[in-house]
Amino acid sequence: MSTPSAPAAPPSCYRHPDRGTYVSCTRCQRYICPDCMRSAAVGHQCVECVDEGARSVQQPRTALGGRPVDKPIVTYVLIAANVVMFVLQMAVPGLQRGLFLWPAGIAAYDEFYRLLTSAFLHDGPTHILFNMWALWIIGPALERWLGRGRFVALYFLSALGGSVLVYLLTPINVPTLGASGAIFGLFGATLALSRKLNFDMRWIAGLIVINLVITFVVPSISWQGHVGGLLTGAAMGGVYAYAPRANRMLIQTGFSLALLAVFVALVWWRTTSLLAGAG
Helix, strand or coil, rough: CHHHHHHHCCCCCCCCCCCCCCCECCCCCCCCCCHEEEECCCCEEHHHHHHHHHHCCCCCCCCCCCCCCCCCHHHHHHHHHHHHHHHEEEHHHHHHHCCEEEEHHHHHCCCCHHHHHHCCCCHHHHHHHHHHHHHHEEEEEEEEHCCCHHHHHHHHHHHHHHHHHHHHHHCCCHHHCCCCCHHHHHHHHHHHHHHHCCCCCCHHHHHHHHHHHHHHHHHCCCCCHHHHHHHHHHHHHHHHCCCCCHHHHHHHHHHHHHHHHCCCCCCHHHHHHHHHHCC
16 A cells, blocks of 8 residues: 655745745736735736836826826925914014015125025015915916926026016015915916917916906015016926926926026126125
């Protein structure tokens, strides 16, 4: 009488050698235990094959090259930041004076941060309500078209463009504050993108005209900040819209960095001129 042989041990999981399994990855054929299985279109795959497949899938892009966003989180964060800063302005004595755009402070004391911090300050409830309403209306669509990275670059460079023109053309002891430069940049970018995206540009053109009329008619409004932001946003919107697809990221990034370099050079030139005049 023959003695039956013991059944062969099952193959081991490639990640857990102490676990037997008869299931193999449909992609690489390695054996995988239940903890290493991932459901696939056909059968199961191992963790590494699933990760490799995810990396090989091309991420969707908008018509302008940005990654689609479900919620305009950046717009909401910018609104919240402006509101928080407005509350702090009211609550903290001296905060507004320490952060608004004061050309003398920039030139004499190297307070260059004022070029950006001033874009998060407002001169009263009406001022912040109008700017945040405009950001709420126009920001979400732009963020979805451009993607978060491009939208952030557009907002901050437009704010900086407005501040730089204020610094160049405003008397040295005149303070300026407000997010209007950034908001006008969003207006300008939307106008530049309108033909590319095939939507009616009349409403945004009318909005820009109305706001420019208010800018030049109402006293104490900084036309320099509005115009600087508008021109910056329009230029960036044009590059975002019409950069060749093959080199789109390189061109858009290069233009943004070149624009920043121009702003730095203009600030340096203005600072040198003011200090030479004071000396």
